Amino acid sequence: MIYEGKAITVNMIEGGIAELKFDLQGDSVNKFNRVTLEDLQAAVAAVQGNSDVKGVLVTSGKDVFIVGADITEFGDAFKKSEEEIAAWVAQANVIFNAFEDLPVPTLTAINGIALGGGFEMCLASDLRVMSDKAKVGLPEVKLGLMPGFGGTVRLPRVIGADNAIEWICMGAENRADKALKDGAVDAVVAADKLREAAVAMLQSAIAGELNWQARREEKKAKLKLNAMESMMVFETAKGFVAGQTKGQYPAPIEAIKTMQKAAGQGRDKALEAEAKGFAKLAKTTESQALIGLFMNDQLLKKKAKVYGKTAKPTKKAAVLGAGIMGGGIAYQSALKGTPIMMKDIAEAGIELGLSEANKLLAKRVEKKRMKPLEMGDVLNRIRPTLSYAEFNDVDTVVEAVVENPKVKKMVLAELEDKVREETIITSNTSTISIDLLAADLKRPENFLGMHFFNPVHMMPLVEIIRGKKTSEEAVATVVAYATAMGKTPIVVNDCPGFLVNRVLFPYFAGFAGLLRDGADFQAVDKVMEKFGFPMGPAYLLDVVGIDTGVHANEVMAEGFPDRMKADFKSAMEVMYENKRYGQKNGVGFYKYETDKKGKPKKVVDQAAYDLIAPVVAERKEYDAEEIIARCMIPMCIEIARCLEEGIVDTPNEADMGLIFGIGFPPFRGGACRYMDTVGMANFVALCDKFASLGNLYKPTDRMREMAANGESYFG
Known part of the structure; x- marks a missing residue:
């Protein structure tokens, strides 16, 4: 035994090969937490000091390889300043660099999922053999982050800048065939042949039959792109990704900028750029929201497991x-x-x-x-x-x-x-x-x-x-x-409307009030889509069905007459009376035509404006902030009421209900996370600004208490 820790062991096997095995005690999966990083540092030092080692085989003692960094440890680290976060990342990279710089060939046998930091560990080795059942990838953008353990540095030098941009910006889990095609791994074999193939390839490297030194140097060198090629690759990618993300997700763009900045630098300087980019993203509200969603999802899965213990099949x-x-x-x-x-x-x-x-x-x-x-x-x-x-x-x-x-x-x-x-x-x-x-x-x-x-x-x-x-x-x-x-x-x-519809219809009520007061429904749709919803309220009502909307609205008005019973005739009711039910019959707020793929395509219909003219004020332009406030305040207050009344147990579940049920913008994290981001004191002040609009805009006593005490839903 060369080294034995709580997450890693190192043993000598045949032919001078040291097997560095990840096997985190007390957990069903391997992940990069503090214990694992400390063990890796000690294990690498132990290998460095052993002259009998001719090569290092990296393996996993579990069904997965490494699922990534332990996100539950991010909270405290991310409360620090950008400089402190960058220093924390740099310390981790000293460990990965020490592994990469071992004076012997290294090979990783990827037996299962290797994501995020797990795949970055694979990239730090000279060679990679993958099971045909395994998957690899760098999904950090899904958490509003980018790779921080060398992914933006090593991957472009292994598979090329174009492929690396796709892998990092998409954040996908890539199957073995794609990993091999793109050059991320050197071989793919059947799961039961993985160890045998990995040992054989490592022995070839030890014998000098594989030029592992050249591979390593290529990973540590500048990217092989001239100035024109670099500009074409990265600028084109930035334009495309910006179009896809609509400026709402900063992580993919920051990752491309970092790769571009590091293209002309060697490994160590490039890693400094990556650490700064990672730290910058770690402080964004988007990353906090997306990490929060991941944690919420974990909570839901845990609750489902608990229910599963008493469920009848x-x-x-x-x-x-x-x-x-x-x-x-x-x-x-x-x-x-x-x-x-x-x-x-x-x-x-x-x-x-x-x-x-x-x-x-x-x-x-x-x-x-x-x-x-x-x-x-x-x-x-x-x-x-x-x-x-x-x-x-x-x-x-x-x-x-x-x-x-x-x-x-x-x-x-x-x-x-x-x-x-x-x-x-x-x-x-x-x-x-x-x-x-x-x-x-x-x-x-x-x-x-x-x-x-x-x-x-x-x-x-x-x-x-x-x-x-x-x-x-x-x-x-x-x-x-x-x-x-x-x-x-x-x-x-x-309760009437349960959770999702109970919270959705105050949002529609805010929209109805805007139209009554002269707002253009197209303008409202555009603002709320820019805010992050997949479709604005008028378009959403057309998709849900105006008849369904009217029925649900009646249920909500009966259940909560103090705030949801309108004292005016809404544009939605006018649509219903004129049998404009939305997509289901081709006309609603918009008219629907069939596109080339056979899908309904919305087009502006003047008839809709003519029909609602008697129930709305003269057309008036509203700024985006007021439109957002008038739509979002009623929704947020209602989610607060649902929590206070025990309709839903936790803010985590409330937010996930909105993300999964109505397409609430994920990068905003849900209504509770949104209020936390605004700050409850600021949010209550915003409610008071629109108090004249009625009870829909009246915050609860508990919300005022939270505002006074500086409390938030997620702490």
Whole structure:
């Protein structure tokens, strides 16, 4: 034994090879935390002092190689100044450089996922052999950061600047075939041949058959680009990436600038530039928001695991009501391996549901994400039926009939008599009270809401709505089923609109008030899209459906009349009265034409302006700040109310609900993170500025208390 630590061991194996093995104690994965970095420093020093070592083989004792840096340790480090963060990164790079500078050839055997710092460790070695099951990449941009352990320096010199820009700015996990094609690894072999192949290649390097010294020097030297080539590569990339990110995500641009700055420098100077770029990004609100989202996601996964311990398995599911929504639910369940009955009262509904599932599967086959045989297997897991004959062994049912309480109550009462007593029944309702629907059920403890978002196959969120009588076992079972479907479940308590719609409709109310006072809906859309939403409020209402919006708005007005019952006729109501329902019938705030790909394309329609003219003031220009404030304040106050009333447990879950449910800008982190960024004292002052607009703009007493005490949601 050359070295033994808590994360790394070094042992001599055959032919003078020292095996440096990552195997972090007490964790299921390897990651670069403080312990691992300290161990790496000590392990490298031990190898340096051992004259028997002829080569170093880097391996992993776990199914993954290294998943990256331990993000839970970032918090304290990122509170420091830019200079201190850059110094912290530089200290880590001293360790990687010492490994790279070992006087013997080094080779990394990549057995599983190697991401971020894990892949940067691979790049620090002279040679790399990869399992055909492994994936590698530098996903730091997804956290609003860029590589900090040498990724922007070594990768361009290994695979070329063009490829490196793509890898770093996309932040993708790259499969073995792409890694080999781009030159990021030297060989790809079957998983069971990895160690044998790695040892053989390292022995060739030791024997002088592979010029590992030349490879190493190339990594440490300047980039092989002349001034014109450098300008073409980096300036073109900056322009393209700026267009893609719309200036909202600074990390990819900063990474390109850093690579450009370091192109004419050797390793050590280049690493200094990287450390400064990393530190600069670490202090941005975007990185704080995106790291926060990552942590929120980890919390949701942990909660799902806890629920999973008490959940009853869903071995067979059912959906009532086929059509597009039912077909989407059936597709998602079957795709992820849970067989599902799809029941409707009419053959036409069944055909529509099967057609939807078939269309979605055909797209996967077309994109080579699935083989035709696999498509057949998935379709075989969907069993269409017009009766309840085979419902005696169903574990979980999703009712997805029309959004009408009378119809739903009738269907649920009938269903309850057709299934086993222990079967869990859920309603895919977007607004109707779960307690109302449960009122006449014999087993309300087995009933709850399971709100899918449309389109089901694309939207990651499922709201799990707990009624007053819903059992914890029922909640756990449905959380586990949603997770098995590949969705992100968030558990909320029953109230009008639940979480997402309850928070969304005050935003629409702010928009309605702007239109009433003379704002142009196109101008509002542009401002809110620039703010970061995928679509502005008028466009979103068209996509959701004006009729659906009017119905949901009525539910919200009845539930919260003090602030959501309008004292004026809105432009949305005018659209509804004139049967302009949005994309579904081709006209709403905008008119919709079909583009070359067969998708709806919005175009301006003067008729919409003419129709709403009687209910809006004379056209007036508003500055962007006022438009944002008038739309965002009601949404943010409502999320605060949901937290205070216990509708949702944590700010983490509240923010994730908005990110996944309505496309809240990820780089802003969610409504709670947004208020933290603005500062609660500043936010409350902004609310007071618009107090004349009514109760929608009145902050809660708790918000005022937070403002006075300097409190925030995330500390």
